[in-house]
Amino acid sequence: MKHIFQIVVVSVLAALFALPAQAAKYQEMEVADGGSISGQVTYTGKVKMRTVLPTKDKDVCGKARKEPTILVGEGGAVQDAVVYIKEIASGKAWPEMARPVINNVDCIFEPRVQVAKRGKVDILNSDPVLHNSHGYYGKATAFNVALPFKDAKVTKILKRNGVVRTDCDAHGWMLGWVVVVPNPYHMQTGADGNFMIDNVPPGDYTLVVWQESVGETEIPISVQAGATTDASVQLN
Amino acid sequence: MKKIIAIVSVAAAIGAAAIVGLSMQTAGGKTGEVTSGRSLFDYPATTGNIDPVLSEGIEVTPRLLEHGEWVFRGLCIGCHGASGDGNGAVWELGDLYAKDHKLPRKPRDFTEAVYKLRSTPSGSLPTDVDLFKSISRGLIHEQDMPAFKFLPERDRWAVVAYIKTFSDRWEEEAEWQEDPIEITDPPPPDEDSIVAGKEVYALMQCEQCHGPVGKGDGPSAPGLEDDAGLPIVPRDFTDATQFVGSSDPKGIYQTFTTGLDGTPMPSFADFLDETQRWQLVWYVISLRPEFDLEATRTQMMSATKGKQVAEASMEQ
Numbered sequence: 001m002k003h004i005f006q007i008v009v010v011s012v013l014a015a016l017f018a019l020p021a022q023a024a025k026y027q028e029m030e031v032a033d034g035g036s037i038s039g040q041v042t043y044t045g046k047v048k049m050r051t052v053l054p055t056k057d058k059d060v061c062g063k064a065r066k067e068p069t070i071l072v073g074e075g076g077a078v079q080d081a082v083v084y085i086k087e088i089a090s091g092k093a094w095p096e097m098a099r100p101v102i103n104n105v106d107c108i109f110e111p112r113v114q115v116a117k118r119g120k121v122d123i124l125n126s127d128p129v130l131h132n133s134h135g136y137y138g139k140a141t142a143f144n145v146a147l148p149f150k151d152a153k154v155t156k157i158l159k160r161n162g163v164v165r166t167d168c169d170a171h172g173w174m175l176g177w178v179v180v181v182p183n184p185y186h187m188q189t190g191a192d193g194n195f196m197i198d199n200v201p202p203g204d205y206t207l208v209v210w211q212e213s214v215g216e217t218e219i220p221i222s223v224q225a226g227a228t229t230d231a232s233v234q235l236n
Numbered sequence: 237m238k239k240i241i242a243i244v245s246v247a248a249a250i251g252a253a254a255i256v257g258l259s260m261q262t263a264g265g266k267t268g269e270v271t272s273g274r275s276l277f278d279y280p281a282t283t284g285n286i287d288p289v290l291s292e293g294i295e296v297t298p299r300l301l302e303h304g305e306w307v308f309r310g311l312c313i314g315c316h317g318a319s320g321d322g323n324g325a326v327w328e329l330g331d332l333y334a335k336d337h338k339l340p341r342k343p344r345d346f347t348e349a350v351y352k353l354r355s356t357p358s359g360s361l362p363t364d365v366d367l368f369k370s371i372s373r374g375l376i377h378e379q380d381m382p383a384f385k386f387l388p389e390r391d392r393w394a395v396v397a398y399i400k401t402f403s404d405r406w407e408e409e410a411e412w413q414e415d416p417i418e419i420t421d422p423p424p425p426d427e428d429s430i431v432a433g434k435e436v437y438a439l440m441q442c443e444q445c446h447g448p449v450g451k452g453d454g455p456s457a458p459g460l461e462d463d464a465g466l467p468i469v470p471r472d473f474t475d476a477t478q479f480v481g482s483s484d485p486k487g488i489y490q491t492f493t494t495g496l497d498g499t500p501m502p503s504f505a506d507f508l509d510e511t512q513r514w515q516l517v518w519y520v521i522s523l524r525p526e527f528d529l530e531a532t533r534t535q536m537m538s539a540t541k542g543k544q545v546a547e548a549s550m551e552q
Binding site for chain 2: 055056118129130132133134135136138139140141142143144145146148149152153154156157159160169170171172
């Protein structure tokens with residue numbers, strides 16, 4: 001009984017300490033006279049290649065190959081960049097977002113890059129070999145789960161905002177990304193490299209453009225009511 | 237300036253080592269647990285009672301945090317550093333400090349708040365009791381985290397509270413914190429459970445890292461790294477002294493269920509039932525050359541019987 005009481009005390013204290021963090025949480029509100037941010041993410045530099053060298057389970061994981069560290073299409077358009085507003089206290093409602101899925105397919109994470117909101121993530125194994133999907137916020141383990149056989153599925157929680165890099169200790173070359181965004185003002189670029197973020201309350205913001213090999217590029221922007229701000233960015 | 241701080245830190249660390257060594261010798265005199273003269277770094281960390289006895293926690297007050305900082309600066313700073321990032325003088329100046337004490341693993345970086353030994357799911361912060369236990373029992377000698385169970389319990393709780401101040405994860409993730417797993421008392425092993433455990437070992441693909449007979453030599457073993465980017469090897473199950481967590485049945489159960497965050501060891505929380513978990517535990521333990529099934533079984537049965545008798549007499 002004494003223990004339970006103390007656990008309660010500790011929990012209450014923890015809850016009290018947690019209040020400032022919660023206060024900083026994104027607030028949904030009606031946006032009148034919102035503006036938009038649009039543009040294209042491009043890259044004109046040399047595309048670095050990464051060597052993928054399967055050392056085991058080769059019948060499933062395939063042969064040695066090279067893959068680009070940045071997906072560049074026509075006119076330098078960058079696919080799979082994630083664009084989002086760094087800090088915004090309040091604004092439009094979150095859209096319906098499907099629970100993110102990290103699937104291990106032929107020793108490749110599918111999708112390679114995705115955007116998610118803080119919360120649950122499903123991790124699947126479509127291969128008949130042991131995978132362990134190991135996600136990190138920077139250096140800090142976000143999850144490290146074994147998927148010992150085909151169709152194994154684990155649900156974990158992405159507890160913080162930020163970029164989660166996923167690798168597999170069993171297959172060291174595997175690499176995937178989940179960008180856990182802090183607000184609904186975000187977009188992942190497609191093959192055309194374009195992005196469009198709407199319904200932004202007028203004001204000055206920092207736009208973050210993240211790409212897996214370039215990292216984060218920050219752009220100061222100013223959004224006016226009813227207008228579209230061009231925030232095209234050339235990564236280097 | 238940095239150099240001066242480093243030198244002062246080294247001095248502090250040596251001082252701390254001396255104090256720890258002294259205290260451990262005292263403790264050793266009573267319990268016979270200190271086996272040789274390497275003081276700070278020689279201890280069988282897996283023995284003795286490391287559970288908190290006073291309480292499951294002490295109220296965190298400014299006074300307690302202040303006390304925690306004082307203890308930390310005395311005993312922890314040498315390895316973990318003044319800012320708690322694991323870059324203490326003993327780590328930074330490993331070669332200069334003492335070659336035979338060079339730490340093979342980077343001391344825990346409390347600013348990341350990633351901990352190996354947790355009763356909570358992978359990716360979760362540990363409980364206060366988890367931290368208390370790690371401080372008390374230390375980690376295996378390869379990690380060179382000494383056992384601090386000689387410290388008064390209040391000192392250890394104070395350090396638990398203080399090291400949590402190095403990361404904002406404790407506040408930020410409070411609403412997402414996951415419950416610890418529950419571990420019951422292990423059932424006594426028998427031949428069938430060990431045979432079944434071997435099948436679980438195969439089904440869970442443990443051999444990919446730990447090898448076909450648990451020597452730590454599986455096909456995925458080469459090239460593994462920890463979160464500091466340093467080479468790390470899978471445990472050799474035939475040597476109980478090398479386990480990172482507790483090498484007893486409950487410790488092994490916890491390790492493969494929650495994983496060792498910050499290392500390649502993943503969590504196998506989702507694919508096994510309770511029976512299979514204990515089968516795997518006993519199979520892993522059975523790989524030790526000194527394991528004696530009959531003796532273990534008899535001992536556990538009589539302990540259970542003794543407990544039942546004691547409980548029965550309590551009821552009367």
